[in-house]
Amino acid sequence: MNPLKAVERAHTQHTLCSVIGTGSGSLSHSILRTIAPTGHLHTVEFHAQRAEKATQEFKEHKVSHLVTVRNQDVCAEGFGITGVADAVFLDIPSPWEAVTHAKRALKRKGGRLCSFSPCIEQVQRTCEALLNHGFEEICTLEVLLRVHDVRSVTLPLPDFGPEECCTNSTQMASDLNQEEVPNTGNTSVICRTATPPREMAGHTGYLTFATKPRD
Amino acid sequence: MAECVNDSDAESAINYGDYVVLKRGDVFKSVQVENKKKVIFEKQWFFLDNVVGQLYGTMFEIEAGGSLKPKAVKRAGDSLDSKEAGQDNRHIVDDGRSQKLTRDDIETLKEQGLKGQEIVQQLIDNSTTFKDKTEFAQAKYIKKKKKKYESDITVLKPSARLLAMMYHGREPGKICHLRYDTLAQILTLGNIHAGSKIIVFETCAGLVLGSVMERMGGFGSVIQMYPGGGPTRAGMESFGFPSHFHETLHDFPLCKVNALLAGTLDLTEKDADSQANGSRIGGSDASQETSGVSEEKKSEPKSMEVSVDPQEEVRRAERERLREHRAQEKKVKLEEKRKKLASAAALLEGRNADGLVIACRFHPCPVLMGLLKFLAPSRPFVVYCQYREPLIECYTKLREQGGAISLRLTDSWLRHYQVLPNRTHPVLLMSGGGGYLLSGTTVATDAAKARNQHKSEEPAAKRLKLDEISSSCDGTAKAISLV
Numbered sequence: 001m002n003p004l005k006a007v008e009r010a011h012t013q014h015t016l017c018s019v020i021g022t023g024s025g026s027l028s029h030s031i032l033r034t035i036a037p038t039g040h041l042h043t044v045e046f047h048a049q050r051a052e053k054a055t056q057e058f059k060e061h062k063v064s065h066l067v068t069v070r071n072q073d074v075c076a077e078g079f080g081i082t083g084v085a086d087a088v089f090l091d092i093p094s095p096w097e098a099v100t101h102a103k104r105a106l107k108r109k110g111g112r113l114c115s116f117s118p119c120i121e122q123v124q125r126t127c128e129a130l131l132n133h134g135f136e137e138i139c140t141l142e143v144l145l146r147v148h149d150v151r152s153v154t155l156p157l158p159d160f161g162p163e164e165c166c167t168n169s170t171q172m173a174s175d176l177n178q179e180e181v182p183n184t185g186n187t188s189v190i191c192r193t194a195t196p197p198r199e200m201a202g203h204t205g206y207l208t209f210a211t212k213p214r215d
Numbered sequence: 216m217a218e219c220v221n222d223s224d225a226e227s228a229i230n231y232g233d234y235v236v237l238k239r240g241d242v243f244k245s246v247q248v249e250n251k252k253k254v255i256f257e258k259q260w261f262f263l264d265n266v267v268g269q270l271y272g273t274m275f276e277i278e279a280g281g282s283l284k285p286k287a288v289k290r291a292g293d294s295l296d297s298k299e300a301g302q303d304n305r306h307i308v309d310d311g312r313s314q315k316l317t318r319d320d321i322e323t324l325k326e327q328g329l330k331g332q333e334i335v336q337q338l339i340d341n342s343t344t345f346k347d348k349t350e351f352a353q354a355k356y357i358k359k360k361k362k363k364y365e366s367d368i369t370v371l372k373p374s375a376r377l378l379a380m381m382y383h384g385r386e387p388g389k390i391c392h393l394r395y396d397t398l399a400q401i402l403t404l405g406n407i408h409a410g411s412k413i414i415v416f417e418t419c420a421g422l423v424l425g426s427v428m429e430r431m432g433g434f435g436s437v438i439q440m441y442p443g444g445g446p447t448r449a450g451m452e453s454f455g456f457p458s459h460f461h462e463t464l465h466d467f468p469l470c471k472v473n474a475l476l477a478g479t480l481d482l483t484e485k486d487a488d489s490q491a492n493g494s495r496i497g498g499s500d501a502s503q504e505t506s507g508v509s510e511e512k513k514s515e516p517k518s519m520e521v522s523v524d525p526q527e528e529v530r531r532a533e534r535e536r537l538r539e540h541r542a543q544e545k546k547v548k549l550e551e552k553r554k555k556l557a558s559a560a561a562l563l564e565g566r567n568a569d570g571l572v573i574a575c576r577f578h579p580c581p582v583l584m585g586l587l588k589f590l591a592p593s594r595p596f597v598v599y600c601q602y603r604e605p606l607i608e609c610y611t612k613l614r615e616q617g618g619a620i621s622l623r624l625t626d627s628w629l630r631h632y633q634v635l636p637n638r639t640h641p642v643l644l645m646s647g648g649g650g651y652l653l654s655g656t657t658v659a660t661d662a663a664k665a666r667n668q669h670k671s672e673e674p675a676a677k678r679l680k681l682d683e684i685s686s687s688c689d690g691t692a693k694a695i696s697l698v
Contacts (some may be wrong), residue, residue, distance in 0.1 A: 012429050013432025034430065036409060037409060037410070109270070123639075127634040140631070140634045143396050143627060143628065146628055147625050148603070148651075150610045150611070150624055193607065194607055206632065
């Protein structure tokens with residue numbers, strides 16, 4: 001769930017948004033939270049069952065008055081709305097085929113668009129379509145959230161053998177500016193740090209933003 | 216078919232007093248439209264008067280004399296001539312002499328009134344190597360020259376996006392180097408939405424405050440905690456919110472937090488004379504003295520009436536009236552301030568805020584521990600810090616103290632791409648970092664204490680091994696279980 005999408009597309013009150021490719025509805029829910037109570041969301045899903053499930057969930061979560069779900073193929077049939085959207089979000093396999101409809105759905109005075117695609121080829125086609133349709137400020141980026149695991153790690157100190165002068169492990173520990181773990185034969189120091197996970201999600205998709213200028 | 220209420224063009228026309236964002240290429244600047252005021256932007260100066268009455272999103276060109284003229288909408292096919300192109304750069308020698316126009320020549324062209332596009336065409340015509348460049352190189356050259364010589368400015372309606380990009384590009388120090396995607400995360404992790412009561416403590420010139428207010432759309436309330444003299448609002452003003460938004464905004468000084476928590480905050484009304492003994496609201500001491508003095512001086516002129524010039528008498532009376540007037544004004548202002556403090560205190564007292572956002576240059580740990588007390592249980596909080604270690608400390612403290620779960624320390628990796636046919640690749644320069652966020656959810660503290668038998672941070676396997684190494688392992692094990 002990428003929050004950048006919301007800020008980049010200026011979601012706030014009185015905003016009419018369109019999410020094409022409802023899917024699980026998680027993005028739709030996030031947008032609904034942002035535009036309630038005065039905005040409205042139109043979302044389109046071409047898979048009948050998913051569209052049905054989404055409608056049901058919006059009802060369960062008491063937000064159906066804020067959202068309209070349509071079950072159709074946007075590339076063939078359009079969005080179902082004209083000149084009323086402030087922002088459009090495309091999460092479909094062929095977003096470049098929906099650019100014309102997106103332009104038509106957006107308000108005359110302009111609006112923002114965002115397209116999410118996992119493959120760079122899709123991005124290229126989409127950018128080309130956006131350019132040809134007169135969109136501006138076309139910008140493609142990748143954003144990844146990294147989690148840091150906060151933990152204490154205990155690092156043992158080396159034993160260089162007995163020294164002539166009085167330096168001992170206490171000295172070593174204080175050299176390192178760390179507290180020494182007491183009462184152990186081989187002393188250690190404790191570091192409070194944050195480590196990255198062994199593996200992390202390295203890619204979900206590219207985000208392409210654009211502005212539809214005033215007609 | 217759903218209609219959106221606010222689509223009339225009358226809404227989008229620019230007026231005197233409006234805050235706008237000027238855009239030229241990727242550079243933004245926030246200004247207020249004022250009568251005959253000179254604005255400097257991107258090494259050019261001009262007056263904004265001609266934007267009044269125009270619609271947001273209009274592009275302007277700067278005419279001689281500094282007036283702005285609306286420019287006709289450019290169509291996509293507006294490219295410059297490039298008839299021939301080379302195959303590669305093997306024979307192109309970069310001796311710095313391929314451009315025949317000198318800087319003076321270009322200045323002359325500018326003075327003659329040549330528009331940006333025409334100047335670029337001149338540069339192309341006078342470049343010996345242009346025709347040998349590959350098509351890609353030609354496009355890159357044109358783009359570069361356009362950026363330099365086309366001075367069109369677009370006037371936009373402010374938004375969190377534009378202002379965040381502006382501050383991050385121009386004055387990142389003012390916003391603690393908060394990158395715009397991190398700001399977006401703050402709004403989401405904090406679950407900022409209409410109708411909630413959010414506490415904000417920020418030293419980001421008001422950008423974070425404005426973004427929170429924008430998200431809330433005028434519903435709910437925002438309490439801005441501020442250090443020192445007064446709240447910083449400049450960045451927030453740049454959003455150009457309608458006046459009713461300001462009614463949802465309250466402020467409360469940090470230095471009174473302890474008093475509020477202890478229940479000893481003095482909010483009672485006082486009259487002008489005894490205010491010197493009352494709570495020290497910032498800057499009120501000086502005014503108290505003046506009002507005290509003016510009370511005294513009232514009686515003076517009467518005793519000094521002996522043989523005084525009538526004109527002098529008039530002037531003195533006038534001065535008296537002025538002093539009294541000013542004293543009265545100060546009294547009203549102080550009363551207003553007291554009322555504001557009381558209303559903010561009332562909102563905070565219940566300790567039932569819905570969210571907490573911290574983004575400041577202060578050490579976040581004490582700030583967080585102090586302000587968390589005002590949050591209801593099961594509510595989100597987000598702390599931004601430019602650096603990681605202070606947030607590690609916060610995390611550790613919260614673990615020890617309890618009262619919060621789902622703690623997450625995150626940061627965001629951001630990369631821009633150039634997408635062009637056969638020239639798609641990530642952009643050369645990338646942001647090194649956008650700051651760190653610690654987020655979590657509050658829980659009721661009595662429940663938290665029971666849950667707070669904290670286990671080892673390290674994975675189990677490592678712990679066992681350490682136990683093997685040191686036979687008298689009590690110390691180690693104890694130390695581990697402490698943190």
